[in-house]
Amino acid sequence: MAGGRLQRELKKRRPFDSLEQEAALNITRTADRFGICFTRLFREHGLTPSQYNVLRILRGEGKPLPILEVADRMLTAVPGITGLIDRLEAMGLLDRERSTEDRRVVFVTITEPGLQLLARIDAPEAALHRRLLGHLTPDELRELTRLLEKARQSLDDCGG
Amino acid sequence: MAGGRLQRELKKRRPFDSLEQEAALNITRTADRFGICFTRLFREHGLTPSQYNVLRILRGEGKPLPILEVADRMLTAVPGITGLIDRLEAMGLLDRERSTEDRRVVFVTITEPGLQLLARIDAPEAALHRRLLGHLTPDELRELTRLLEKARQSLDDCGG
DNA sequence: ACCAATTAGTTTACGCGTCAATCAATCGGG
DNA sequence: CCCGATTGATTGACGCGTAAACTAATTGGT
Numbered sequence: 001m002a003g004g005r006l007q008r009e010l011k012k013r014r015p016f017d018s019l020e021q022e023a024a025l026n027i028t029r030t031a032d033r034f035g036i037c038f039t040r041l042f043r044e045h046g047l048t049p050s051q052y053n054v055l056r057i058l059r060g061e062g063k064p065l066p067i068l069e070v071a072d073r074m075l076t077a078v079p080g081i082t083g084l085i086d087r088l089e090a091m092g093l094l095d096r097e098r099s100t101e102d103r104r105v106v107f108v109t110i111t112e113p114g115l116q117l118l119a120r121i122d123a124p125e126a127a128l129h130r131r132l133l134g135h136l137t138p139d140e141l142r143e144l145t146r147l148l149e150k151a152r153q154s155l156d157d158c159g160g
Numbered sequence: 161m162a163g164g165r166l167q168r169e170l171k172k173r174r175p176f177d178s179l180e181q182e183a184a185l186n187i188t189r190t191a192d193r194f195g196i197c198f199t200r201l202f203r204e205h206g207l208t209p210s211q212y213n214v215l216r217i218l219r220g221e222g223k224p225l226p227i228l229e230v231a232d233r234m235l236t237a238v239p240g241i242t243g244l245i246d247r248l249e250a251m252g253l254l255d256r257e258r259s260t261e262d263r264r265v266v267f268v269t270i271t272e273p274g275l276q277l278l279a280r281i282d283a284p285e286a287a288l289h290r291r292l293l294g295h296l297t298p299d300e301l302r303e304l305t306r307l308l309e310k311a312r313q314s315l316d317d318c319g320g
Numbered sequence: 321a322c323c324a325a326t327t328a329g330t331t332t333a334c335g336c337g338t339c340a341a342t343c344a345a346t347c348g349g350g
Numbered sequence: 351c352c353c354g355a356t357t358g359a360t361t362g363a364c365g366c367g368t369a370a371a372c373t374a375a376t377t378g379g380t
Contacts, residue, residue: 005309017286019301020293024194026308031191032235033315034184039338050366068328075192077368082330084366104328104375126177132314133180140307141179147296147304148186149165154292155193199368210336228358240337242360247335264345264358326377337366347356 027151034132041128045121046091050076050084052121055093055114064097064107093117187311194292201288205281206251210236210244212281215253215274224257224267253277 006026007016016022035049042052057073058065071081085108088094093114099105110118133141166186176182195209202212217233218225231241245268248254253274259265270278293301 005312006305018289019298019305020289020296021286023293023296023301023304023308024289026305027187027191027194029235030308030312031187033312034187036235037315043338048365066328075189075196076366078328079330079332079369080367087365102328102376106329126181129178129180129184133183133311135314136180136183136307136310138179140310141183143303144183144307144311145166145179145186147300147307148183148190150296150300151293151304152165152190152193154295155197203368208335226358236336237338238358239339239360239362244336262346262358266359322380324377324379326375328375329373331372332370334369335367337364339363340361341363342361343359345356345358348354350352 023151027148037128037132038125041124042121045117047117047121050074051088051093052118054084054088054108055110055118058094058108058110059115059118064109066099067106067108070108088114183311187308197288197292198285201284202281205277207277207281210234211248211253212278214244214248214268215270215278218254218268218270219275219278224269226259227266227268230268248274 006022006029016025039049042049047055053074054070057070067081067085068078070085071078074081076084085094085096089096089108093111095109095111097107097109099107136144166182166189176185199209202209207215213234214230217230227241227245228238230245231238234241236244245254245256249256249268253271255269255271257267257269259267296304
């Protein structure tokens with residue numbers, strides 16, 4: 001249980017109820033803290049983290065993708081994706097196009113300006129990854145990844 | 161590098177650029193997924209995760225706390241805390257009271273209904289922690305916590 | 321062919337996170 | 351004592367996440 005670092009950060013009086021609780025709170029806390037850093041980086045380039053994520057998915061795919069497919073890969077609940085795509089389209093970073101085969105479907109594609117913007121972010125983002133986690137050894141990084149992937153196995157049965 | 165689980169989850173074509181990137185994305189992904197579960201649990205009791213957090217901090221403290229002290233322990237940017245406290249006060253779960261010594265300061269205290277609500281959430285929350293992370297061994301949980309705490313050390317110098 | 325169910329996507333409403341600007345109370349230097 | 355700087359807190363604007371309700375196109379059973 002141990003009066004760990006998180007307990008101090010939170011100015012908690014009591015130790016944690018369980019190892020599971022301590023680990024879960026550490027996951028949340030770390031993601032929140034790191035998220036702040038990435039949010040600031042993206043903001044310098046005029047993007048929010050969600051917007052960056054959409055563009056990155058589209059670049060990785062390399063071809064038009066249905067809107068809901070994008071939402072799916074982001075964990076974004078369906079309704080939220082619409083405004084997100086709206087703003088990116090208004091910025092000229094992606095194109096929206098209704099499918100001719102199934103007119104319910106809307107495809108989105110990253111534009112050339114979108115690709116150029118991502119290209120400008122690549123290097124500083126890699127540098128940030130290194131600044132945040134470069135002090136862990138390769139073995140530690142692999143073990144951290146392994147443990148987090150194992151942690152997520154508990155989600156498989158119950159809800160996506 | 162390894163075609164890991166996350167790569168499949170994201171339907172990524174290429175492996176990750178670095179171990180740091182893979183670990184960072186795994187932290188984010190796991191926190192997001194787990195967060196969805198906790199959000200649902202709290203919602204069943206009429207609370208958002210942030211609202212629950214405020215109440216939990218106040219219960220842990222056991223005495224009135226200045227508003228900004230609450231915001232500080234939550235990573236919440238200062239302006240956001242006001243509306244959060246507003247809604248909890250409207251629900252009768254906490255009391256707001258301006259300090260007499262320094263009239264700029266506003267103290268908040270959890271009310272009896274607030275304590276009762278938290279008490280109803282305690283057991284299901286502990287159960288959720290166990291469902292999400294109970295399949296890791298105690299050694300794995302300790303190692304996961306250690307690695308995440310080490311990860312956050314990189315934030316100490318630069319803004320945290 | 322027709323009507324019900326499903327699917328893709330949007331709209332609306334509400335709460336939260338972040339930023340910039342503001343206001344009131346307090347503190348400090350002259 | 352007074353003026354400027356600081357501190358605690360709030361407000362307003364904007365974007366995102368989530369849920370509920372809705373529209374439009376497609377599918378499937380009969």
